[in-house]
Amino acid sequence: MKNAYRRPESALVVIYDCQCRVLVMQRQDDPDFWQSVTGTLEIGELAINTALREVKEETGIDIQQAGYYLYDHQQTNRYAIRDIWQHRYPPNTPFNTEHVFSLQVKSDEAITLTEHLAYQWLEKNAAMAKVWSDTNRAAIKDCVPDANMPT
Structure with missing residues (x-):
């Protein structure tokens, strides 16, 4: 039986x-909320x-099929769960722990959205300004990397 609550x-x-x-x-449930890939x-x-x-x-x-390397930054963030999402988590669960990864893909990589309204490829500073969460x-x-630095 699947747990009714999400793991924080x-x-x-x-x-x-x-x-x-x-x-x-761009999230479907909150069009003002732009983000990177994230999941419980x-x-x-x-x-x-x-x-x-x-x-x-x-x-x-498909990272493995494409032969890409998923980099684990060995970093975790702790942040307060948004009030509008609190019902998804067990009662009295104020914080989520987030594990940080990055992935470099080819510039012509096809994106197929299933859970979002739209996507954009933005330069680093524009992306930082666009995403909703501090983490x-x-x-x-x-x-x-900065655009002028070798990757």
């Missing part, structure tokens, strides 16, 4: 291309497996 632990995957443009996606760890699932699964589910990119902004800043 997730994976965040910042995807960027060979030109250091960052993929950001399922019971017994490791963060890296969540990252692999969520990238495939949300973008259509997503920090991950873009830390994980994506």
Whole structure:
């Protein structure tokens, strides 16, 4: 039987291309909320497996089949769960723990949305300005090379 509540632990995957443009996606349930790939760890699932699964589910990119490298930054963020999403988590669960990953893809990589309204490829600073969450902004800043730096 599936647990009715989400586990307060997730994976965040910042995807960027060979030109250091960052993929950001617009949520269906909150069109003002733009983000990188993110998803909840399922019971017994490791963060890296969540990252692999969520990238495939949300973008259509099969990291392993494409031969890409998913980089685990060995970094976790802790943030307050938004009030409008609190009902998804067990009672008295104020915080989520987020594991940070990044993925570089080819500049012509096809994106197939399944859970979002739209996507954009933005230069690093524009992506940082567009995403809603502070932890997503920090991950873009830390994980994506500057466009003039070799990747």
